[in-house]
Amino acid sequence: xxxxxxxxxxxxxxYLVGSxxxxxxxxxxxxxxxxxxxxxxxxxxxxxxxxxxxxxALSEVSMSVQQGEVVGxxxxxxxxxxxxxxxxxxxxxxxxxxxxxxxRVGSLLEVGTGFHPELTGRENIYLNGAILGMRRTEIRRQxxxxxxxxxxxxxxETPVKRYSSGMxxxxxxxxxxxxxxxxxxxxxxxxxxxxxxxxxxxxxxxxVAREGRTVLFVSHNMAVIQALCQRGIFLQGGKVRAxxxxxxxIKEYLRSLEQASETDxxxxxxxxxxxxxxxxxxxxxxxxGGAVATGSPARFxxxxxxxxxxxxxxxxxxxxxxxxxxxxESGNASATDRVMVADRPEEPATFVCELPALPLLPGRYRIxxxxxxxxxxxDQIDSAILFDVEAGVLxxxxxxxxxxxxxxxxxxxxxxxxxxxxxxx
Amino acid sequence: xxxxxxxxGAHRSWGSPxxxxxxxxxxxxxxRVPQNSTVPGVTHPLAAEPPGVPAxxxxxxxxVTDLKPTRGWVSLGLRDVWAYRELxxxxxxxxxxxxxxQTVLGAGWAILQPVATAVVFTVVFxxxxxxxxxxxxxxxxxxxxxxxxxxxATAVGNTAVSLIGNTNxxxxxxxxxxxxxxxxxxxxxxxxxxxxxxxxxxxxxxxxHGGWSMLAVIPLTVLAFGxxxxxxxxxxxxxxxxxxxxxVMPFLLQFWLFATPVAYASSLLPERWHLLYAxxxxxxxxxxxxxxxxxxxxxxxxxxxxxxxxxxxxxxxGAYYFRRMERSLADVL
Numbered sequence: 001x002x003x004x005x006x007x008x009x010x011x012x013x014x015y016l017v018g019s020x021x022x023x024x025x026x027x028x029x030x031x032x033x034x035x036x037x038x039x040x041x042x043x044x045x046x047x048x049x050x051x052x053x054x055x056x057a058l059s060e061v062s063m064s065v066q067q068g069e070v071v072g073x074x075x076x077x078x079x080x081x082x083x084x085x086x087x088x089x090x091x092x093x094x095x096x097x098x099x100x101x102x103x104r105v106g107s108l109l110e111v112g113t114g115f116h117p118e119l120t121g122r123e124n125i126y127l128n129g130a131i132l133g134m135r136r137t138e139i140r141r142q143x144x145x146x147x148x149x150x151x152x153x154x155x156x157e158t159p160v161k162r163y164s165s166g167m168x169x170x171x172x173x174x175x176x177x178x179x180x181x182x183x184x185x186x187x188x189x190x191x192x193x194x195x196x197x198x199x200x201x202x203x204x205x206x207x208v209a210r211e212g213r214t215v216l217f218v219s220h221n222m223a224v225i226q227a228l229c230q231r232g233i234f235l236q237g238g239k240v241r242a243x244x245x246x247x248x249x250i251k252e253y254l255r256s257l258e259q260a261s262e263t264d265x266x267x268x269x270x271x272x273x274x275x276x277x278x279x280x281x282x283x284x285x286x287x288x289g290g291a292v293a294t295g296s297p298a299r300f301x302x303x304x305x306x307x308x309x310x311x312x313x314x315x316x317x318x319x320x321x322x323x324x325x326x327x328x329e330s331g332n333a334s335a336t337d338r339v340m341v342a343d344r345p346e347e348p349a350t351f352v353c354e355l356p357a358l359p360l361l362p363g364r365y366r367i368x369x370x371x372x373x374x375x376x377x378x379d380q381i382d383s384a385i386l387f388d389v390e391a392g393v394l395x396x397x398x399x400x401x402x403x404x405x406x407x408x409x410x411x412x413x414x415x416x417x418x419x420x421x422x423x424x425x
Numbered sequence: 426x427x428x429x430x431x432x433x434g435a436h437r438s439w440g441s442p443x444x445x446x447x448x449x450x451x452x453x454x455x456x457r458v459p460q461n462s463t464v465p466g467v468t469h470p471l472a473a474e475p476p477g478v479p480a481x482x483x484x485x486x487x488x489v490t491d492l493k494p495t496r497g498w499v500s501l502g503l504r505d506v507w508a509y510r511e512l513x514x515x516x517x518x519x520x521x522x523x524x525x526x527q528t529v530l531g532a533g534w535a536i537l538q539p540v541a542t543a544v545v546f547t548v549v550f551x552x553x554x555x556x557x558x559x560x561x562x563x564x565x566x567x568x569x570x571x572x573x574x575x576x577x578a579t580a581v582g583n584t585a586v587s588l589i590g591n592t593n594x595x596x597x598x599x600x601x602x603x604x605x606x607x608x609x610x611x612x613x614x615x616x617x618x619x620x621x622x623x624x625x626x627x628x629x630x631x632x633x634h635g636g637w638s639m640l641a642v643i644p645l646t647v648l649a650f651g652x653x654x655x656x657x658x659x660x661x662x663x664x665x666x667x668x669x670x671x672x673v674m675p676f677l678l679q680f681w682l683f684a685t686p687v688a689y690a691s692s693l694l695p696e697r698w699h700l701l702y703a704x705x706x707x708x709x710x711x712x713x714x715x716x717x718x719x720x721x722x723x724x725x726x727x728x729x730x731x732x733x734x735x736x737x738x739x740x741x742x743g744a745y746y747f748r749r750m751e752r753s754l755a756d757v758l
Contacts, residue, residue: 008492011492015756086755087492088492089598089599090490090492090599091595091596091597091598091599091755092755092756093492093493093494093495093752094492094493094494095494096494097493098491098492098493099491099492099493100489100490100491100492101489101490101492102488102489102490103488104488105490107598107599109597109598110593110597113593113594113597113598114593114594114598116519116523118522118523118526119519119522119523119526123519123522126515127515127516127519130511130512130515131512131515131594131598131600132598133598133600135511136511159526
């Protein structure tokens, strides 16, 4: 070890918001501006150009990664993680600052980039491999391995449009996983396929990390990051907030989530969607408005403004490591659901979700909330709220902290035992 | 410092020759960092082999990628494109395969289009309007013009939208962006070969041929390729930025068809206008095809000269404009 694989110095990337990056999108507007500019100039009423709104997606990121290091990059949505990876992969140029990478770079920002539905599995392996930067000979040498890893031998000559979605992502990941470069840049690509395949892909990534290659890895799943990386870089608002051993970086990140959930929901800027509907508050409460405990009734409320005719709300509960535990979806209706009629869209409306017995083990959890209109996401806030679950009683059975997993399940045992006097005789 | 190529980029070797190593991975190991590197921040890679790294990963040479903002006109990076020639081939084959999958006629379309148009032209312009055809039977005359024209029109039409159509690639992977328009023109080129065979058959039926001058069709094909690529580069770059340009494409190609001597002979125009007229590069190509294959009576000299110059200008300017626009591509698409 010792040699530097990646180095960046005050690397920044700005986007012009609204005008989509570069001047006007429309040739007609541009031409008409060019035509009227001299006239306006003569008449002395040349309007000053509107100041463009600049988004600093990445600001002054300086860091250095040694050869063979596996570094996890963490942060909220919109923290600049993807922009950072895009600049490092040369997909887009930095606005200022510089970076240098020593060694061949392979980047996986998406699984199955360039897959064409009409082409067969075999054809797509070669095409996708070439797009990722592999040579034909290299692909040919690893062809059998790729096919075996994806487990699609029988469908090699079938167009991938006839593949199940599972087969499709398995094949796509498999090609990518066989990319042999010194530096590997990976965006959240492990979250594909079924559980068994995810384990397999994680194993593959661990093998890559052990081979001594340099890996930059982005994931929202802290457990995966913790398993793979030694060091973590925590980005927030395009800046490096922490660059430390992985556990410290994750701690810093979780602390920031806590802070974020303390700020007023309407003030939060780390949200996405159309925002015609806006969430104003998300709350979690236990029975009688008290603390939340395992096995007790729990109530999730989402208050919002700008209600539309068919608004749905979904709550994803994640554990402290960012692994999803369960999702509650109001669009998935049941006969027991109730409807509350709001007179006017301007009036605040509330989604209420009640759980008769909270199936969560004691610990800290957070909720990602998404509000959808008829077709698109209207408002989405990750880690809208954090909450602690206290030890409680589920169906008369006490549930304490140090158990396996995140969920507490209602259950009943039938236990075989010996009669007391039979033991004596 | 110029914008450097990535791993498979420049095959610039430093110091002694023979640094172009082919590793077990089959990658051509490109640029070595010089032993006495004066570039700050570059540690010599030989000093840094981590234990346990497979030999094919570190075989002594290292690639350096520099990431910095660029301004104004930049070099074409043709070496980079050459290093990615395999991708070029894959992209072109993809386009060809996809075009003919699940179609009834398959490559028959490449034949049907120019042949059907030739029939229409023969009826309308040959019979009804009775246009002169430089001493060649009109059907062959029209087909010899339509074969290169159809290639040009398809190639330009496809190339213009090629960047938009490959947005998913451009925004997710790095490779020299020039590969996309070049591969698209290459894919259309296959159609030219197919319809060229049909032209030869029709020529045999009519008993028309041009003798040794028929060999000139090879440089003329190169010229047609250059014309399509030059125009395609400009249009693809402009379309990526201004979406409304794509709506102009059908009109543009239709006007262009009539500005090109496909249905008529350029001898209809006064000779003194020929140099200017042939600034439309397809004039030289179409008349050249007829002159070489059909032995038509045309004064090709000025037309060919003017068209060749025009193609060169279009190619060079198109490539530089494309490169200039390329840096903002991933942000604009």
